[in-house]
Amino acid sequence: MEKGIKLTKVDFIILIVIVLFYGIFSFYHLGSFDNPNSFVTGGTYTFSLTESMNIDKMRYFVGNEMEFIKVSYSVDGKSYTEVKTIKDKYAFSWNDFEIGDKIKNIRLELSSKTTLGEIALYNTKEEIVTLQSDSTKALKMIDERHTVPKQISHLNSTYFDEIYFARTAYEYANGLPAYEWVHPPLGKLLMAIPIKLGKMAPFYYRFMGNVAGILMLPVLYILAKRMFKKTKYALFATLLLCFDGFHYAHTRMATVDSFLVLFILLSFLFMYQYLLSKNKSLKHRCFQLFLSGLFMGLSISVKWTGCFAAMGLAILFFIDFFKRYKKKDDFRNEGKDVIIYCTLFFVIIPIIIYIACYLCFPNMYYFQVRNTRELGFIMKNMFDYHAGLKEPHPFYSAWYTWPLMLKPVWYYVGYYGNLKATISGFGNPIVWWLGLLGMFYMIYKCFRKDKRAFCLLIFYICLLISYFKISRGMYLYHYFPALPFAILGATYLIMDITEKCKKNYFYIGILVFVIYFFIYFFKVISGIWIEPQAFEPLKWFDSWIF
Numbered sequence: 001m002e003k004g005i006k007l008t009k010v011d012f013i014i015l016i017v018i019v020l021f022y023g024i025f026s027f028y029h030l031g032s033f034d035n036p037n038s039f040v041t042g043g044t045y046t047f048s049l050t051e052s053m054n055i056d057k058m059r060y061f062v063g064n065e066m067e068f069i070k071v072s073y074s075v076d077g078k079s080y081t082e083v084k085t086i087k088d089k090y091a092f093s094w095n096d097f098e099i100g101d102k103i104k105n106i107r108l109e110l111s112s113k114t115t116l117g118e119i120a121l122y123n124t125k126e127e128i129v130t131l132q133s134d135s136t137k138a139l140k141m142i143d144e145r146h147t148v149p150k151q152i153s154h155l156n157s158t159y160f161d162e163i164y165f166a167r168t169a170y171e172y173a174n175g176l177p178a179y180e181w182v183h184p185p186l187g188k189l190l191m192a193i194p195i196k197l198g199k200m201a202p203f204y205y206r207f208m209g210n211v212a213g214i215l216m217l218p219v220l221y222i223l224a225k226r227m228f229k230k231t232k233y234a235l236f237a238t239l240l241l242c243f244d245g246f247h248y249a250h251t252r253m254a255t256v257d258s259f260l261v262l263f264i265l266l267s268f269l270f271m272y273q274y275l276l277s278k279n280k281s282l283k284h285r286c287f288q289l290f291l292s293g294l295f296m297g298l299s300i301s302v303k304w305t306g307c308f309a310a311m312g313l314a315i316l317f318f319i320d321f322f323k324r325y326k327k328k329d330d331f332r333n334e335g336k337d338v339i340i341y342c343t344l345f346f347v348i349i350p351i352i353i354y355i356a357c358y359l360c361f362p363n364m365y366y367f368q369v370r371n372t373r374e375l376g377f378i379m380k381n382m383f384d385y386h387a388g389l390k391e392p393h394p395f396y397s398a399w400y401t402w403p404l405m406l407k408p409v410w411y412y413v414g415y416y417g418n419l420k421a422t423i424s425g426f427g428n429p430i431v432w433w434l435g436l437l438g439m440f441y442m443i444y445k446c447f448r449k450d451k452r453a454f455c456l457l458i459f460y461i462c463l464l465i466s467y468f469k470i471s472r473g474m475y476l477y478h479y480f481p482a483l484p485f486a487i488l489g490a491t492y493l494i495m496d497i498t499e500k501c502k503k504n505y506f507y508i509g510i511l512v513f514v515i516y517f518f519i520y521f522f523k524v525i526s527g528i529w530i531e532p533q534a535f536e537p538l539k540w541f542d543s544w545i546f
Contacts, residue, residue: 005226014235015218022242023214030210030252031202032156036117036147038140039063044109045138047131052104056122058097059148062089063115064167070109071097077104091167093157094149116141120148151416154423154527156202159412166205166254169195177365181378182385185357186301187256205254212258213251216265217242220484223269227452228495237491239511241484243518246427249525250477256302261481263299264309267292268459271313275320282334290345297350301357305481312462316455389472399467402479403436407543409475412527419529424546425477426524430514438489460485
């Protein structure tokens with residue numbers, strides 16, 4: 001390896017400290033460990049109270065499917081009055097239904113597909129009352145009273161796209177038809193592992209995504225050390241990601257983007273290590289290519305965005321290939337073998353991974369994928385779905401606004417008395433805006449024929465360029481795969497300034513501001529309960545909604 005790029009004992013100590021610090025911090029209040037896990041599907045169920053009393057509300061937990069629930073109650077236990085039909089509630093979430101009347105019995109009529117996990121009736125003193133039933137199936141809805149939360153929040157219920165991804169992970173784990181089909185299966189399969197080993201509760205279905213978010217930190221550290229050859233700049237890049245609010249908020253949510261970004265970073269890391277290993281053996285270099293192709297295939301099997309990264313890998317590889325094997329003898333001796341290996345690593349293996357993810361778990365809610373013809377059919381429908389996604393949405397944003405973070409995505413809002421909790425896909429302004437400056441600086445460095453800047457710029461552009469002509473609605477989180485490369489561009493900029501000044505004042509000052517603004521905006525990304533007026537000073541722009 002080149003001098004300075006090898007990890008030292010100090011690097012390992014720093015990595016251990018960062019991973020432990022961020023790991024503990026990110027797992028704190030990730031979600032409840034316990035939610036109802038016994039469900040009933042369809043049917044009519046009657047519950048009786050020990051005596052007639054005034055009931056304020058019913059709290060209920062929806063399973064993986066919700067069509068409707070017809071609610072009726074009786075004062076005398078004989079005649080029932082239908083009061084409401086509940087529809088369209090999130091999967092795996094607690095909800096409240098206001099009653100505000102004196103009742104003796106309550107009857108729930110579930111549609112044939114609706115799954116219900118637990119119910120609880122509250123009297124006017126906010127106390128849970130005792131329920132009874134003669135039905136064995138109905139008893140499943142009142143057998144996990146310890147799971148009923150004092151308040152409904154993101155800690156015990158799904159929010160945003162978790163209603164699709166967490167639900168599908170549960171269905172994979174339990175051999176049920178998988179609901180979410182508009183992305184390849186791998187991300188949901190990874191999420192299903194803790195659910196299968198543990199239970200269907202927020203901590204478990206958010207576990208793997210948070211682990212992926214933690215692993216991004218050492219991967220970025222190693223990549224920055226390889227690029228900039230000094231521990232302090234590897235540390236700088238890693239701290240920028242560590243204290244970025246978007247990274248924190250999005251990886252703690254049960255969606256698949258954490259895996260996508262991690263695999264893209266790894267594929268770039270091993271390609272970059274291949275580019276550095278000119279004096280290594282063919283076996284060593286091909287191993288780097290194998291790992292790059294493997295993680296490229298994994299990223300595509302999470303989301304098709306991985307194809308954009310594949311385009312960047314191809315550009316970097318072939319530019320290096322034509323320089324390395326421009327002589328015919330070099331091509332005959334080694335170049336042909338490299339092409340054969342790359343065909344295996346970057347074409348055949350990714351295709352095998354992609355197909356295997358479907359064929360190992362072919363049972364889809366809307367589609368069956370038992371052969372290549374059916375796989376082609378679902379891929380066509382996936383493309384048509386994304387191409388036709390044009391209905392208005394308040395958080396759509398154009399690709400060129402993403403680096404400026406003009407319109408964050410509002411993931412969650414909850415109210416409890418006079419308090420409010422919110423989670424927004426909101427980045428650290430210093431990190432994002434410095435990252436944009438960094439990429440402009442990479443353009444300048446490319447004119448100076450800088451190879452590191454060229455690699456970063458190519459990958460950054462490839463992860464954005466495919467959105468230029470896409471007409472479907474897009475969100476700020478589509479910028480997430482490009483964010484680590486913007487951070488590396490920012491690190492390059494700060495490195496050159498620091499080395500030129502021969503002082504660390506600017507380097508330290510940026511880190512101080514990054515940490516300060518992470519703390520300053522923490523209430524926007526964490527879902528902590530505070531008074532609503534505390535959010536107002538944070539809205540620097542009208543488009544910042546949280």
